Amino acid sequence: MSDMSSIKVEEMRLGLFRVRWILRNLLKTDSHEQKLQLLGSQSSYMFVIHLNIITKDENAHNANDKYKFLIAVEEILPQDSVNVTTSKKVDYGTCQETLLKLNNQSPDSVVKRLNYWASRPVYMWIHPHTGSVYANEIPLQNIADRMWSRIVTGSLPDAITLWIDFGTTTLGEKNIIQGLKRLLYSQSQCDVQFVCKNGEVVGAHTLILSAGSPVFAAMFQSKSLEAGVNKVKIDDCEMDVVKQLLIYLYTGNVPNLSDDEAILLFFKLSDKYGIETLKNECVKVLLKRVTLSNAISLLVLSHVHAVPKLLESVLQFMATNGFEICSQQKWVDLMKHYPDLCLMATRRMTAKNDN
Structure with missing residues (x-):
């Protein structure tokens, strides 16, 4: 000190x-x-x-x-x-x-990392x-x-x-969150396992997951898990990413969205599993991080995943920075693969110049 x-x-x-x-x-x-x-x-x-x-x-x-x-x-x-x-x-x-x-x-233990992400x-x-x-x-x-x-x-x-x-406002909330958190990071009474990249496994509880994700609810109700072993494969994600996603579903604590790669990863995961609140958190951050280097990628992302607020924000940015945007190789790729989006952006740029 x-x-x-x-x-x-x-x-x-x-x-x-x-x-x-x-x-x-x-x-x-x-x-x-x-x-x-x-x-x-x-x-x-x-x-x-x-x-x-x-x-x-x-x-x-x-x-x-x-x-x-x-x-x-x-x-x-x-x-x-x-x-x-x-x-x-x-x-x-x-x-x-x-x-x-x-x-x-x-x-690097499941208990240590889950405990950290749940209480930060x-x-x-x-x-x-x-x-x-x-x-x-x-x-x-x-x-x-x-x-x-x-x-x-x-x-x-x-x-x-x-x-x-730390985001909690009442003793009741704190007790409930702590109880759910203990269930997860103690890995007790788990009835489903997530298999991550490199074969790492973390357990969870189907009822809690179903409350936060309609996709998980449908999956568990229809018994569409891997036959006989109750496993969900997310083999394109690292273990730490899956843990943060589970922590969000158990406690509501938003994952670490400090870098662009993490934001896009959690955006796609939340969209895939229908976790709208987490998806909205990612969109809030993306709206503040539109740049010349990522504008075209975010335009495609907002179109493919139907996020009108982000789409509008990116179009406004592109209209203001038309010359720099059109000079990129990504613009050529956009014309080839998404001609309708390219036309939409071009019209915005033209309207901006006319004004």
Whole structure:
């Protein structure tokens, strides 16, 4: 724990924590860190908060633009026996390095991984304080399995209020979710098995799966599983992906959607098994991540899987960036394989230019 700061942790409601980090002598060093342990409903959970000053612009006309600094919050697995040593200088590279170190030291067991995915935070945000000024909410991004961060431009704060939300609101909800979670990660009373890539197996419960997926409900009702062994093959997915999908069906905790590959994978799985709520979560993220490199692919995806909101968003983006889009090889492929979609996008671009 840094001797240049102090910290206070409060549970505001079940699963929602407010952490007040008071900073002192901030300019003596570029890097600051603070370890903390939660209390109450998540008393076994630990974090390390990092603040690293990236740049300082002495010539900035506005004092609020003088500094650029990184805020990073590192999650530590509950009840993990690993002695985590954090870096004094954390950036995106060292974040990934620390995560790899943790992953290599932690046992890769069904119980450990399911327990982790079921109990992790779903949202974090900060409010920096400078003097009497209380800044607006700044959401942190989940950039990796156990790392949340955000680069902030402005005055250096005297204090930071960090909010950590595990997503539960009542004791009743918490008890039910904990009970379902225990059923899954203890692997007790399972009546169906999922066979993943490389032949790895994880058990589940048909009644719980049927409640969250009409496709699973129909599958189990019609006994269309592999004869005699109650197995569902998802051999195009890694075990960790299937575990996160099961955790969502048992607890409602959204999987890690921090990278584009993961989003597309969970989108296709939720569409395949009729899990509309998870599909909608993926669409929310995709709507914010339309770029020149993925616009054509997302256009096809939204058309094939009938997602009108995403289709409209991509068409608007393509209309604004017509020249760059039409210069890609993907555009040639689109004309060949999806001429109707190509025509639709071309009309949008033409209408935009006419205006």
